[in-house]
Amino acid sequence: MNDEPFVRLALYSYWAAGTVLAGALLLGWLAVVQASRSGSIMHDRSSPYPAVAGTARALRSNSGISRGGALRRWSTGGVWLAFAVLSVSLFARAVATGLPPWASQYEFAVAFAWGTLGAFAVLTRTGRPAGLELVVPALALGALLYASTLPSAPLPTVPALQNRPLLALHVGGAIIAYGANAVAFGAALLFLLQGRAHAITGRHLAILPTPRALDELGYRAVMVGFPMLAATLLLGSWWGSIAWGYYWNWDPKETATLATWLVYGIYLHVRASREWGGTGSALLLVLGFALTVFTYFGNLFFSSLHSYSGV
Amino acid sequence: MRRRPGAHLDPIGILWRALSSVRVSLIPIALLVPALLAAALLPQAPVDVRGYGPAYAEWLEAQRETFGTWLPVLDNLSLFRISDAFWFRCLLAWLALSLGVLVLSRLEPTLSNRRRERLPLADVSAPLAGEHVRLHTDRSLAAATDTVKLTLRDLGYKQRHEARGSGSGYSLGGGYAERNRWQRLGTLANHLGLCMLIAAGVLGSVIGYREPTVPVTEGSVIPVGHGTNLSIRVNSFTATRHPAINITTDYVSNLTLLKNGTTVRDGHLLRVNHPLRYDGISFHQVSYGPAVDLKVTGAAGEPLYDGGVPLLELDPANRPAGTLSLPGYQLRVTAPRPNGVDGLVPAGEVGLELYHHLEGTRAGAEAPLASFNARQGRPVTAGGLTVTFQRERLYSGIGVTYNPATPYVWGGAVLMLAGLISAFGFPHRAVRIRLQPNETGTSVVLAPGRSRPMGRKAEFERAVGAIQRALDARADDGRSGSTMPQGEPVYAGGDHGHPPPPTQGVPGTRHER
Numbered sequence: 001m002n003d004e005p006f007v008r009l010a011l012y013s014y015w016a017a018g019t020v021l022a023g024a025l026l027l028g029w030l031a032v033v034q035a036s037r038s039g040s041i042m043h044d045r046s047s048p049y050p051a052v053a054g055t056a057r058a059l060r061s062n063s064g065i066s067r068g069g070a071l072r073r074w075s076t077g078g079v080w081l082a083f084a085v086l087s088v089s090l091f092a093r094a095v096a097t098g099l100p101p102w103a104s105q106y107e108f109a110v111a112f113a114w115g116t117l118g119a120f121a122v123l124t125r126t127g128r129p130a131g132l133e134l135v136v137p138a139l140a141l142g143a144l145l146y147a148s149t150l151p152s153a154p155l156p157t158v159p160a161l162q163n164r165p166l167l168a169l170h171v172g173g174a175i176i177a178y179g180a181n182a183v184a185f186g187a188a189l190l191f192l193l194q195g196r197a198h199a200i201t202g203r204h205l206a207i208l209p210t211p212r213a214l215d216e217l218g219y220r221a222v223m224v225g226f227p228m229l230a231a232t233l234l235l236g237s238w239w240g241s242i243a244w245g246y247y248w249n250w251d252p253k254e255t256a257t258l259a260t261w262l263v264y265g266i267y268l269h270v271r272a273s274r275e276w277g278g279t280g281s282a283l284l285l286v287l288g289f290a291l292t293v294f295t296y297f298g299n300l301f302f303s304s305l306h307s308y309s310g311v
Numbered sequence: 312m313r314r315r316p317g318a319h320l321d322p323i324g325i326l327w328r329a330l331s332s333v334r335v336s337l338i339p340i341a342l343l344v345p346a347l348l349a350a351a352l353l354p355q356a357p358v359d360v361r362g363y364g365p366a367y368a369e370w371l372e373a374q375r376e377t378f379g380t381w382l383p384v385l386d387n388l389s390l391f392r393i394s395d396a397f398w399f400r401c402l403l404a405w406l407a408l409s410l411g412v413l414v415l416s417r418l419e420p421t422l423s424n425r426r427r428e429r430l431p432l433a434d435v436s437a438p439l440a441g442e443h444v445r446l447h448t449d450r451s452l453a454a455a456t457d458t459v460k461l462t463l464r465d466l467g468y469k470q471r472h473e474a475r476g477s478g479s480g481y482s483l484g485g486g487y488a489e490r491n492r493w494q495r496l497g498t499l500a501n502h503l504g505l506c507m508l509i510a511a512g513v514l515g516s517v518i519g520y521r522e523p524t525v526p527v528t529e530g531s532v533i534p535v536g537h538g539t540n541l542s543i544r545v546n547s548f549t550a551t552r553h554p555a556i557n558i559t560t561d562y563v564s565n566l567t568l569l570k571n572g573t574t575v576r577d578g579h580l581l582r583v584n585h586p587l588r589y590d591g592i593s594f595h596q597v598s599y600g601p602a603v604d605l606k607v608t609g610a611a612g613e614p615l616y617d618g619g620v621p622l623l624e625l626d627p628a629n630r631p632a633g634t635l636s637l638p639g640y641q642l643r644v645t646a647p648r649p650n651g652v653d654g655l656v657p658a659g660e661v662g663l664e665l666y667h668h669l670e671g672t673r674a675g676a677e678a679p680l681a682s683f684n685a686r687q688g689r690p691v692t693a694g695g696l697t698v699t700f701q702r703e704r705l706y707s708g709i710g711v712t713y714n715p716a717t718p719y720v721w722g723g724a725v726l727m728l729a730g731l732i733s734a735f736g737f738p739h740r741a742v743r744i745r746l747q748p749n750e751t752g753t754s755v756v757l758a759p760g761r762s763r764p765m766g767r768k769a770e771f772e773r774a775v776g777a778i779q780r781a782l783d784a785r786a787d788d789g790r791s792g793s794t795m796p797q798g799e800p801v802y803a804g805g806d807h808g809h810p811p812p813p814t815q816g817v818p819g820t821r822h823e824r
Contacts (some may be wrong), residue, residue, distance in 0.1 A: 066782035155552050156560045159583035159596075215768060236723045243584050245595040245710035246521055247720060248512065250394050252351040262340050269333055291348075298351065306792040 006096035007154060013089035014110055017082045018144040021117075021137055024078025028134045031071035034234055035207050038260075060302050079137050083117040090114055097154045100168040102175060104154075105300075109147035111171075112296065115142040115179030123183050131208040134187035134218070160243050170235040173228050178292055180225030181264075185289035187218035188282035195279055215278045216287050219271060226264045233257055254297050260291040327434050331416040333664070336409035339402045346402065351384065359525055363393050403509055410506035414499050421495045442759060446776050448782040455782065456746055457459040459755065462781040463488045463742065466774060472744075484746035488774075489760065491740065497733025504727025511723055515716035517528055525710040528602045528619025532569070535711055539592065542569040548707045550599055560597050578670070582707070591713060594602045598708030601631045601646055604701040605758035615696070620644050621706035629655060640696065641666045646703070659685045665694040725729040755782070 044187040090111060102111040119235035119290075120136045161167055191214040194204045204210065236254065237247035248254065329335050351745055354374060360366040371391065375382050389396035448455050456472065465472055468488035475483045480607075493514035510723050521538050527533045527545045535541040543566060550562040561582065568576035568589055579587050585592040600622060607616040624630035630653065635642040645662040647653040656662040664679040685700040692698075741760025746753055757778065759771040 086821055112606070149573045155556065158558065162561075163584045227348055227728070227735055230731055231728060236727060238721075241712075241717070242586060243595065244584070244597050245593055245712035246524075246714075247717070250350060250355060256351040259344045259351070262344050262347070266337055266340055266344075267339055273333055309726045 003096045005090045007220045010089045010092035010101075011152060013085050013092065013300055014144070015148070017085040017089060017113075018141065018148075020078050020085060021082035021141050021144065024082060025137055025141060026073045027078060028075035028137075028306050031069050031075055032069055032131075032134065032207060034069055046084035050296045076224045079117065079133060080121065082137070082140075083114070083121055086114045086117065087109065093154075098177070099103070099157060099161075099164060100172065102171045103157050103167060104150075106118045106147050106150040106152045108171065108175075108296075109150060111145050111175045113143035113147070114176055116140040116143065116182040117179070119176065119179030119221065119224065120186075123180070123217065123224065127247065128246065131190050132186050132214075135189055139182045139186070149210060163239060166239045166242075170232060170239055173232040173235060173310075177225045177228035177232055180228065181260075181289050183221060184218045184221035184225060185292075186216045187221065188285035188289075190214050191218065191278060191282040195282075197199060211278055215281065218282065221287070222264055222267060222288075226261070226268060229257070229261045229264065233261060253295060253298050256295040257290065260288060260295055263288040263291055327412060330409045330412040336413060339406040339409065341405070343402055344808060346399055349390055351480050353390050353393075355394070356392045356549070375456040388608075393517070397510075400513075403513070407506050407513075410502050410509070414503045414506065417499060421499060435523070436564075442572060444757045446755040446775075446779055447749075447752060448781060450782065452484055452746055452753050452800055455753040455755055456486075458781050459486070459744055459746070459778055462778045463581060463774065466777060468740070468742065468774075484744075486744040487741065487760075488744065489739065491737040492737040494733055494737050496731045497737070498731070501727045501730025504723045504725070504730055507723030507726060508720060511716045511719035515714040515720065519712070519714035519716065521714070524597055524623075525711055526600070526602070526621035526623060526706040527564075528604070528621055528704050528706045531619050531743040532645045534590070537713065538637060539590075539713075540571045541589075541592070542572075543567075544569065544592070544711060545707045545709075548599065548705050550705060559599075562707075564709065566594070568594070568708075581707075587629075587685065588748040591715065593712050595712070596707065597710040600708065601645060602704040602706040603644060604704055605635065605642075605644070605661075606699040606701055607642070607719055608697045609634070610695040612697075612725055619704050619706060622646055623717040624677060628653075628655070630662070636668060637696070639668050640680075640694070641668045642696075642698070656684060660686050661700045663691075663693075663698060666698065733745070738770075740774075742771065 116138040241247040470488040472486035546565040564581040622633040626632040643664040690699040745756040
């Protein structure tokens with residue numbers, strides 16, 4: 001089952017991706033320092049919602065950091081390179097094990113990082129998101145660091161996981177959803193930061209996108225994450241009905257995922273009706289991601305049918 | 312809404328409006344979130360002990376060490392059996408009802424609104440309200456209209472246009488362009504699907520049944536019950552473990568299904584992810600575990616039991632344990648601890664405790680009549696019974712499920728997912744257009760559609776940008792396009808613009824598509 005060269009390739013490319021990502025983050029922070037030294041970090045306009053600003057334009061033009069620097073370009077390139085190398089790692093792992101590369105806690109952690117970087121790349125392809133590239137890739141790096149603490153040797157799968165199509169679709173859907181949720185969380189975090197800056201100084205930080213652009217990005221991310229999480233739940237139910245005889249077992253991971261999905265559902269309704277301002281929506285995104293992380297780590301501290309091999 | 316004096320109070324109407332309100336329907340969702348988190352964090356009583364008083368009490372007592380004085384509080388709130396809790400079921404019912412009412416109340420308006428939205432010319436003399444953009448071009452009304460039409464067509468919009476005029480020319484033009492006009496049905500579909508899911512789930516729990524794990528030792532025949540006249544016999548069971556690590560990689564039951572004693576399925580290999588389905592009932596390989604074969608005879612030598620005893624539990628010392636019910640007695644059986652030295656129950660023996668079988672109690676609730684070990688193959692007599700430990704075995708854990716509501720569950724799931732994909736992947740977009748000639752060309756006013764689907768702002772700005780670029784491009788007659796200075800169009804959001812002058816003597820309206 002284990003093809004040794006591919007196992008090594010997966011491991012080496014995992015380490016390479018982590019190194020590249022760490023370097024990209026370092027360059028990104030240096031770019032922030034450079035931008036803040038080169039000019040005012042505060043916006044001239046105090047209005048949180050400029051009358052004319054498409055999301056992409058706002059992401060591109062409304063921050064000093066986008067105007068500069070080789071440092072920032074290298075940082076962005078590093079993030080993309082890390083994503084590509086991580087893709088190689090997952091592919092090699094799949095070849096080595098003969099299964100979708102997310103059948104253990106280690107593999108899922110690596111895939112979580114991959115999904116986060118992939119969602120970041122896709123959702124921000126129309127505009128280079130100043131500031132966000134310091135937050136979202138950091139989450140991916142955190143996932144890679146967590147993976148480094150886990151046993152990485154490929155292990156045989158338990159019988160319940162021996163359903164390749166559903167393993168690919170159910171867990172793959174979760175990875176995409178988690179990645180989109182991470183991007184939404186990053187946008188929400190920066191939104192709250194802008195709000196704090198505005199509350200203290202009356203102006204926003206020029207090195208970050210406008211609150212409106214961040215709000216729109218968070219929404220776009222949830223537009224991906226919410227249906228993918230729904231698909232994850234439904235595919236998991238289908239798998240449960242095949243494996244265990246019932247589509248809902250009140251398994252802790254199932255209920256935690258459902259709670260997470262409902263929080264994003266509340267976010268979508270609240271945002272549509274504008275019941276809460278941007279701050280309320282942003283806080284919901286933060287809560288949603290906190291639940292996402294709780295769900296991900298849940299099988300470590302509660303007994304669940306989702307306990308993976310190797311942990 | 313204020314009630315007119317003398318108007319009758321309409322409780323049904325009030326309830327209907329409340330249930331169809333998005334704000335109100337968010338309440339059960341918001342309450343479900345902490346309830347689900349509590350269900351994930353707190354230990355939930357297994358399904359098979361919830362309905363059996365002494366078993367539940369015993370399980371609850373085992374939680375006292377963790378929860379201490381909070382135990383009765385949490386139990387009174389049904390937090391150890393949340394899915395069975397009355398308040399939880401009420402929340403689910405509220406949500407399902409709210410979804411259903413929401414769908415019904417919006418179905419007709421959605422179906423009628425998608426056919427038409429009033430064209431801007433209908434309210435030509437009304438002040439422009441809400442967000443709108445005003446562009447200016449030196450093109451004629453006809454040329455500007457064509458440019459706007461072509462641009463929106465290239466963006467994928469379907470359009471309706473009309474013009475008003477008299478004599479040789481037209482003095483006003485207007486249109487409505489939209490994309491994905493079926494999207495609103497997708498939103499309804501996803502809510503209806505979720506409602507169906509909840510309703511089908513509840514229906515299934517009422518009219519169906521489920522045995523999470525029926526332990527069947529090799530050679531045993533166990534009735535399925537529930538009026539099915541079906542029985543399961545496990546002819547053989549195999550569990551494969553990885554030689555180097557402690558992981559089971561496969562376990563398979565060779566199964567025979569009997570109905571009224573007659574074989575209906577023979578030699579079926581039942582493994583995880585490959586259930587056996589018969590007559591609407593499904594059988595699943597869900598688990599396996601240790602068992603022992605015992606032979607028990609009475610004081611007069613009459614056979615009382617000869618078969619397997621599955622060891623489904625762990626005793627306080629982590630030994631596999633099980634209970635055998637006999638006429639007037641219960642026999643508690645424990646096997647040696649796996650992978651460890653066990654001084655009380657060494658390898659090759661089983662521990663036995665004999666109790667009186669009191670109705671409504673489980674073995675261990677009182678002091679045993681006799682407590683002894685039995686070595687394999689050697690009969691032991693105690694309490695009037697003779698027990699022979701014959702061999703160690705495995706039991707196969709088989710899940711049995713009957714749920715006639717399952718097709719509705721999957722139907723609801725497909726509907727929900729299709730609706731979500733439609734709502735998010737193909738959002739409804741609309742642009743209202745008004746064109747009016749002036750001294751220098753044509754004034755083009757654009758406004759988003761009156762409905763407020765999510766994300767419409769960015770798409771509207773994209774359409775405005777495309778129209779502006781098209782108007783700016785050099786016209787075929789050589790004239791330049793827009794007379795606007797290079798830069799941003801005039802946006803007005805939420806304020807009132809100046810209304811165009813009313814058109815005199817409008818004889819009729821020409822419609823275009």
